[in-house]
Amino acid sequence: MKNNWKKAAALLELGALLLGLTGCAQKKEPIELTVWTYYNGEQLGAFNEAVEAFNATEGKNNNITVSASSLGSVNDLEQNVMDALQGKVGAQKVPDIFSAYADTAYAVDNMGRAADLSPYLTDKDKKEYIQSYLTEGDFKDDGSIKVFPVAKATELLVVNDTDWQKFAEATGTSADEFATIEGLTAMAQRYYEWTDSLTEEPNDGRALFGRDAMANYMIIGAKQLGYDIFETADGKTIVNLPRDVAKKLWDNYYVPYVKGFFASSGRFRSDDMKTGNVLAFVGSSAGCTFFPDHVTNGDGDSYDIEVKTYQAPKFEGGADYAVQQGAGMVIINKSDAQVEAAARFLKWFTQSDWAIEFSVSSGYLPVTVADNDMVKIENSSPSMKKGVRKSLNTAVQTVKANTLYTTRAFETGTQARKKLEYAMSDAAQADRAAVEKALQGGTTLEEATAEFVNEERFDAWYTQLMNELSEIVGQ
Template structure:
């Protein structure tokens, strides 16, 4: 991580920062307090978050008497379940961590009274330097339960080498992928040209939602945390996706689309901006031939003629409420972690969006991207376009929502194994797409 200007001054300021309220510190260098953390920022050795934890421990943590230990890493979709298990206190589950990354729905499921309210530890002046929408995304009943560390959105990541051959043969270019109409048309042409699906989608329900909103669907959520299946605009948005799925033009990813792009099963993946952390420099095909990935990152498609929407996703940091000393220690770590230049370094290494005002502008001049730098530059160019031209929309926060989505995706993966063959045999495409809608409607 690059050297920081005025590092000594910033470190000194942190050492004398006690809390947002200016109370006497409960921390003692001679009797250090230990914090455990679960996070989602890479399970590989030397993940960016793990390296930051190590840096904190040997600097500010050592000076103030706080040591942070990573005791768990997993996906955001799984951590919520693990937290509920840990909270139950069973003998065969991990102990509840002091700090953890999660979605707001998972946080509230733990009980708001069991979590630290970051308002108690950060002043309004401090919070004013963070993107307001990112702060509100972590709020529940007036409490700031999730502190923003990074935010992601969804965009299109393409195997540039494979797409170039497709483009030369068909005339389809990257510009054609700017709209949903052009995206699905390109997917059909790619399938006709190659016999393979064009794109693997990690979160198809979110793509359907945003497309429906852009078309003027209005509110389509129900009280039980699912969707109003009588909403005609929402259904048509679903059917646009489902017709493409039924013909094999697109697929629901096995788990994360980067794997299928890297093995040549598809030429592009629609998923989180943070997925760039898991892309290789090369594509390795089933016959073991390889070629450069030449990763091209594009904004998420939008509905032609409509105001573009983008998902505002990504977890933040929660602190489980135990002692005031641990709460202060957690606030010290979070304050250090989200310091402006450090946060910029962190997101630039991981494919996320920075959380402080003005930090996005600084990315334009950033020169310390990891290799391959061209891929990261492409990513942040796409993110910059979306930040300027798209309206961010928070994800649903119903308790149990992600469990229902997981059931839906498992069902779609089963259907996509048979639907394309039936379509090729002459069955009606709309009828096949209706089978996916029936699956969707069965989830309550």
């Protein structure tokens, strides 16, 4: 690809020379654009190469020069952007474009600084993108685009198939059960009981499953069951999580966790799979470059495993929704010429061959409808690792088979999401620790969990969660 764009650059130089000789060239005023990102590793390298290619081709043809800088982590980037916009002492000059998640973009928009890109895209242009990616940046339901999508992700179910097959053959378990959350919960109980039966030690069954991003579980689970946990309209947000919906979420995470059927110990569940603590987990498709290919157990024994990926399970009878993840790009509202040039760069970037290379370099998905095609992805990245290829294939299937969903941005959205991230998982971890202590004292699993697996425990948790969420959103 590098050779292709260098050849194109040479042709452009020749064309410009010929135009100059005939006196027909009318150069536009030069425009310099600065882009701030949080990218690192292969993703940063792919983005920088794309910027170089733009500058040598499309940019040169339109007198636009782009310079890009990585400012560290997402939090570092956000702080630098806010410092610049607020004119703090020592802050850098405000960039023209920066990477951002929707909540940060929403805050910048409330400052009147986020440009609307809708006027710079034709209706035909807009149809080329997956629609939910564009509407994520429509904060006021007026058709505006305040966040331009560049790379996205969803969630996958990742399974250590090598060890799972042993369990499946011994118990007659089918992979079809992975399709639903209830099926996965039942399978996890069966796995715990099977592993418990392999030793004389009572209550030493093993966990089958773990989950990253608990907020996603609650938000997408509720959506599949017909509810937006956070309903935002006309600048106001309310909490909408009926008790029966919350109870279903509880019964399929907290309850199996407290009983030892689910687990979490490492920073990410892929870490738990590497140590053999779980056989399966739901995590971001963007993490596919980190999915394990071997297990090293507590005894220090290490062995290779075959990993399979499935679409993330859904609630039985639920609607076909899957999570939408990934930051986009925000253009700062400057002169019309600056905004138009920035929009030109982002449109070129997401619709060029570089879009696929940039996305798959770190396990993300491209954002146009046409590019979400595995044949096209494989042709663009022939050296892609086998595990990444399988994961991206499942992710593409997810995009095509589901409506992608994320909550609408609102002022306290980050805080509200954080509450969902830890409310159930913290309760489950604390109560599981108490259960383990009781088991060590000689009680049965049923006796040890009776204090926690009941309506009173759920109602106390649910009431507290609803009160805290209502306070966060100002309801």
